[in-house]
Amino acid sequence: MEQVSSPDAHHTSYARYLRLSELLSLQQPRTGDTGSAQWTDERFFIAVHQSAEVLASQAMVELNHAACSGDDGATICVVQRVGAILALLDEHLALLDHLDAESFANFRPLLEDASGGQSHQFAALFSRIEMPHCAVRPPDAAVSRELREALAALRAAVTRWRVRHLLLVERMIGDSPGTDGTDGLAYLKSLIALPPP
Ligand code: HEM
Incomplete structure (x- = not known):
């Protein structure tokens, strides 16, 4: 069909x-049964992940571009664009609030050992943002207050994404281990670095 x-x-x-x-x-x-409720739910799950990967890849392109610009004003604009992408990725996770945990459990075995924990793009993006000045400037370079604030906002956005993802995972699989072999919630909690007060 x-x-x-x-x-x-x-x-x-x-x-x-x-x-x-x-x-x-x-x-x-x-899911083999094309057009069934499970097929539709699994397609939704795939579309959410694929669109997140497209946005994450754009965020990396932007940070690479920002690293080439010596001009703080232009860099701030690019960093703010990445901030907007991260804000959208955070909101984007909320789409899966509309996926029933029982339905997910039904098609989860079809994922085999696939997991977002294996996403090279998210790993590269998050580790880039954790680097000094997000590697858009050398680590010891002096940066303007505006750029420093824009970069700090990226770190906060990653923490917000991780908290939202954690809550999603808790609703979806509770205490079960992840498909990448981690212990799931405990592992994800260990990744959340709250900014200093
Ligand atoms: C039903 C929804 C989801 C569940 C149950 C889930 C579950 C998990 C689990 C358990 C992990 C830890 C690694 C493992 O052992 O598998 C993980 C990691 C991860 N997931 Fe998800 N996930 C979901 C949705 C998403 C979505 C929509 C994305 C966006 C692409 C995503 C991206 C990631 C990333 C990037 C990590 C690495 C953790 C980090 O760096 O903070 N996940 N996920």
Whole structure:
């Protein structure tokens, strides 16, 4: 059964420019029963993760770009854009508040050992943000107060994302271990570094 109509059936320039055919062919639930409630829920789960990965990859591109600019004003604009992406990633997690834990449990075995804990992009983004000056300036460089504040806001945004993710995980799997083999909640709690008071 065709679930999604071909986005560039008429070869619109919009679809060609965004390469929608390729993009919209990538949501492939492993649930066999196409169009069923479980298939729909698994597709939702995949679409949420894929769109988060696209945003995370853009945030890394932005930080790499900021590192090339010696001008504080331009760098602050880029860092604020990354801050806006992180704020969206945080809100984006709330989408999965609309996935029933029981439904997730039904298709979770299909993930095998796949886990967000294996996301290279999130790992690279979070560790970059934890580096001195987020590596947009050398560690010992003097930075303006505005840039320092913009960079501190990124660290706070990562903590907010982690807290929201922790609450999501708690609702979804409780005390169960993660699919990447960690003990789940305890591990995720250990990653949350609250900023000093
Ligand atoms: C049903 C929803 C989710 C559950 C149950 C879940 C569960 C987990 C668990 C248990 C871990 C620890 C590693 C492991 O042993 O698997 C983890 C890590 C992680 N997950 Fe999720 N997750 C969910 C949704 C998401 C979403 C939507 C994203 C966004 C792409 C995401 C990204 C990550 C990242 C980046 C980590 C590494 C932890 C960090 O650096 O803070 N997860 N997840």
